[in-house]
Amino acid sequence: MGWFNRRKTVFEDCDVLVVGGGMAGCGATYESKYWGRDLKVVCVEKANIERSGAVAQGLYAINCYMGMQWNENQPEDHVRYARNDLMGLVREDLGYDIARHVDSAVHKFEEWGLPMMRDPETGRYQREGKWQIMIHGESYKPIVAEAARKAADEVYNRIMVTHLLMDEAKSNRVAGAVGFNVRTGDFHVFRAKAVIICAGGASHIYKPRSVGEGMGRTWYAPWSSASAYALPILVGAKMTQMENRIVLARFKDGYGPVGAYFLHLKTYTENAYGEEYESKWYEQTKELVGDYIDHHPTPTCLRNHAFLEELKAGRGPIRMVTKEAFQDPHKETVGWENFLGMTIGQAVVWASQNIDPKHINPELTTSEPYVMGSHATCSGAWASGPEDVAPSDYQWGYNRMMTVEGLFGAGDTIGGSAHKFSSGSYTEGRIAAKAAVKYVNDMNSEKLRVSEKQYEDLKKVIYQPLENYEVGRNEIVAGTVSPSYILPIHGLQRLEKIMDEYVGGISTNYMTNEPLLTRGLELLDMLKEDLDHIGAEDLHQLQRAWELQHRFIASQSVAHHTLFRKETRWPGYYYRGDHPKLDDENWHCLTLSRYDKESDSWDMEKAPVHHIID
Amino acid sequence: MPTFVYMTRCDGCGHCVDVCPSDIMHIDKTYRRAYNIEPNMCWECYSCVKACPQNAIDARGYADFAPLGHSVRALREEEKGTISWKILFRDGREKNFVSPIRTTKWGTIPSPADLETPSAEAMQSQELAHEPDALNIDGGLPVWKGAV
Numbered sequence: 001m002g003w004f005n006r007r008k009t010v011f012e013d014c015d016v017l018v019v020g021g022g023m024a025g026c027g028a029t030y031e032s033k034y035w036g037r038d039l040k041v042v043c044v045e046k047a048n049i050e051r052s053g054a055v056a057q058g059l060y061a062i063n064c065y066m067g068m069q070w071n072e073n074q075p076e077d078h079v080r081y082a083r084n085d086l087m088g089l090v091r092e093d094l095g096y097d098i099a100r101h102v103d104s105a106v107h108k109f110e111e112w113g114l115p116m117m118r119d120p121e122t123g124r125y126q127r128e129g130k131w132q133i134m135i136h137g138e139s140y141k142p143i144v145a146e147a148a149r150k151a152a153d154e155v156y157n158r159i160m161v162t163h164l165l166m167d168e169a170k171s172n173r174v175a176g177a178v179g180f181n182v183r184t185g186d187f188h189v190f191r192a193k194a195v196i197i198c199a200g201g202a203s204h205i206y207k208p209r210s211v212g213e214g215m216g217r218t219w220y221a222p223w224s225s226a227s228a229y230a231l232p233i234l235v236g237a238k239m240t241q242m243e244n245r246i247v248l249a250r251f252k253d254g255y256g257p258v259g260a261y262f263l264h265l266k267t268y269t270e271n272a273y274g275e276e277y278e279s280k281w282y283e284q285t286k287e288l289v290g291d292y293i294d295h296h297p298t299p300t301c302l303r304n305h306a307f308l309e310e311l312k313a314g315r316g317p318i319r320m321v322t323k324e325a326f327q328d329p330h331k332e333t334v335g336w337e338n339f340l341g342m343t344i345g346q347a348v349v350w351a352s353q354n355i356d357p358k359h360i361n362p363e364l365t366t367s368e369p370y371v372m373g374s375h376a377t378c379s380g381a382w383a384s385g386p387e388d389v390a391p392s393d394y395q396w397g398y399n400r401m402m403t404v405e406g407l408f409g410a411g412d413t414i415g416g417s418a419h420k421f422s423s424g425s426y427t428e429g430r431i432a433a434k435a436a437v438k439y440v441n442d443m444n445s446e447k448l449r450v451s452e453k454q455y456e457d458l459k460k461v462i463y464q465p466l467e468n469y470e471v472g473r474n475e476i477v478a479g480t481v482s483p484s485y486i487l488p489i490h491g492l493q494r495l496e497k498i499m500d501e502y503v504g505g506i507s508t509n510y511m512t513n514e515p516l517l518t519r520g521l522e523l524l525d526m527l528k529e530d531l532d533h534i535g536a537e538d539l540h541q542l543q544r545a546w547e548l549q550h551r552f553i554a555s556q557s558v559a560h561h562t563l564f565r566k567e568t569r570w571p572g573y574y575y576r577g578d579h580p581k582l583d584d585e586n587w588h589c590l591t592l593s594r595y596d597k598e599s600d601s602w603d604m605e606k607a608p609v610h611h612i613i614d
Numbered sequence: 615m616p617t618f619v620y621m622t623r624c625d626g627c628g629h630c631v632d633v634c635p636s637d638i639m640h641i642d643k644t645y646r647r648a649y650n651i652e653p654n655m656c657w658e659c660y661s662c663v664k665a666c667p668q669n670a671i672d673a674r675g676y677a678d679f680a681p682l683g684h685s686v687r688a689l690r691e692e693e694k695g696t697i698s699w700k701i702l703f704r705d706g707r708e709k710n711f712v713s714p715i716r717t718t719k720w721g722t723i724p725s726p727a728d729l730e731t732p733s734a735e736a737m738q739s740q741e742l743a744h745e746p747d748a749l750n751i752d753g754g755l756p757v758w759k760g761a762v
Contacts (some may be wrong), residue, residue, distance in 0.1 A: 034726035034743040047635040056635040057659035069750035076759070100756040104748035113718030138690070138697050139715040143723070150725035158637075182637060213616060214676030215654045216636070222655050223636050253679045337711055340699050344686060345658040348673065351703045352680035388740055389758045430742050438737065540637055540651065612760050 014040040017192035021045035022053020024411025025198035026148035027429030033151035036437040059137040060341035063421035075099035091416025093385035129263035169449040173405040194436040200224030201372030201412035207500035219255040228413040230550035238382040240415035243561035245369040246377035252363040256346025304572030322357035380415030400432035469535035485535030488544035504574035616653030623670030630662035664690040
């Protein structure tokens with residue numbers, strides 16, 4: 001028999017299982033132990049929580065901080081801001097919930113040792129913008145990870161979780177997760193009463209602008225492999241707003257951040273001929289989206305839209321005017337340290353191309369699309385809201401529980417709560433964890449049932465790519481071309497090409513329509529069949545194979561959602577050529593999907609947007 | 615800039631292998647030293663560079679858009695609590711920066727398990743750990759004004 005029979009199986013029985021040890025996962029782990037002193041809390045991470053998730057590299061700002069102690073902002077203000085930026089469509093209950101708690105998380109970070117910058121005049125945290133505060137965050141993740149390690153009963157590093165386990169005693173209830181150790185190859189079975197998915201969103205589902213050695217320099221981390229979505233989707237959890245992908249206007253090639261440049265350094269953009277261009281597209285944008293263009297601040301997607309139109313009109317590149325600000329040595333330092341703190345690659349690009357922003361205004365570009373729940377976008381799982389805030393349509397049990405019982409989520413995983421960023425994701429992890437502890441306590445002595453057959457069947461599936469390779473490799477002399485298997489990189493590049501060309505990527509200027517989406521879905525179906533024939537040479541490639549599977553499932557979801565929403569809600573993020581305008585009459589709503597594994601079908605529906613904040 | 619490892623400096627300790635978020639730093643079986651097995655999945659996050667006790671790891675900008683002749687070096691010193699950067703341009707210009715990384719001693723964060731056990735009442739409230747104190751505001755956790 002095959003590879004799977006040679007693998008050792010390691011069992012872990014726990015109360016709360018946190019899948020993914022990034023910001024949300026570290027918050028969930030810490031909070032689970034705080035409330036669940038007698039519960040066994042386990043965190044499982046595919047890399048090493050010391051440097052995992054989107055904050056692995058560090059951050060130079062915390063983008064979600066109210067400053068309630070100085071009366072700078074109130075939670076309601078943040079809801080209005082996120083709602084405006086997402087063109088009206090967010091879960092206001094979830095956003096409010098994060099905003100009212102986020103300051104306490106940030107204060108703990110400071111107490112734990114995160115160096116905060118302070119305004120020398122007021123003594124308050126140094127504001128970068130209305131919502132952002134500036135930090136020396138090179139060790140942001142190691143600090144947060146230290147707290148999580150102290151809290152957890154066990155942290156399992158280097159285990160790629162591939163599937164969730166379901167309870168066989170009660171339908172639609174989660175019972176744990178399985179995965180494999182990417183170093184030893186051991187098979188891991190986690191049986192847990194509650195599971196909190198804190199995995200990453202999706203980079204590399206669209207073809208990136210750099211496809212050679214630089215393909216890893218995506219804006220979002222290449223290890224964000226959409227497990228946040230695939231794990232819940234596969235067990236039938238409802239998802240929301242998966243069409244709401246994000247495109248980032250950033251410094252060219254390195255995708256270095258622009259936030260501090262716009263907000264703190266007061267740099268601004270211009271076209272190739274030194275002209276301001278955003279106002280030129282005002283009337284045209286108004287035709288598409290109506291009054292949304294008059295909102296302040298201008299929604300991020302609409303600023304992207306003006307950028308793209310100006311490029312199409314032949315007046316690119318768009319540049320950031322840095323030469324004035326960088327004459328100030330303090331601002332120059334902030335500008336560079338901003339990159340070194342969170343996007344070192346941009347410093348490398350500038351050093352290599354002799355771009356000193358003191359003397360040259362650097363080029364900007366728009367990125368390939370990403371699907372995530374934590375930035376200026378809100379794709380993810382449909383979750384129950386806070387008991388004291390959520391309208392009844394948004395509430396069916398425990399806070400942040402998905403439509404699968406016992407399955408919770410935070411960070412990129414949860415849909416509808418945009419603009420949470422690092423601190424809000426951490427906070428949402430805390431919120432989900434407290435609810436998960438309550439859920440476990442309420443279960444009392446109720447027992448879960450996970451049959452040996454359930455995890456043994458998954459074990460066979462998980463290691464199949466190793467077997468595919470071993471068998472198929474013998475057919476050929478050498479090289480990467482086989483008639484019986486494709487490698488993970490082959491599958492990834494096909495996925496990226498389909499999504500790019502049919503579902504609104506860079507090569508079509510983010511444009512798609514029903515015929516394109518329909519064809520894209522057909523091609524995705526064929527890719528799905530081929531994914532049964534992935535060949536993995538070793539455990540590292542086995543990890544890549546499962547990352548690809550997760551990206552694939554998220555991509556299917558994105559394509560179905562994009563087809564369902566018959567309007568162009570976020571011009572600048574993507575366009576439906578057959579429905580080029582925003583349509584509030586029919587589409588001022590959230591989209592929901594549910595994947596049914598038995599019939600391999602996707603059910604789509606609308607859910608109301610409740611505006612609970614004026 | 616994918617990372618690479620200098621042959622004469624690496625002693626094969628494996629710190630980079632342990633920390634790499636992308637699982638691309640592996641030990642070469644012949645030379646018993648680390649190397650980047652998959653440069654096109656490198657985010658240039660510098661986690662390996664910072665973790666290397668021998669300063670054996672460096673980065674060379676992605677070949678598809680970064681001309682040769684540059685370098686961005688990092689020295690992360692946990693005891694000093696700083697990270698130092700040296701940026702060398704292709705044309706020889708140089709820039710240096712130093713930033714703090716932590717204000718407290720490593721390992722000093724208390725475990726939540728050692729804190730006072732929260733009450734049953736707190737468990738039923740909307741408050742999270744350390745709240746309302748850690749919010750630094752009067753009046754407790756904000757309440758939604760539409761609540762009845």
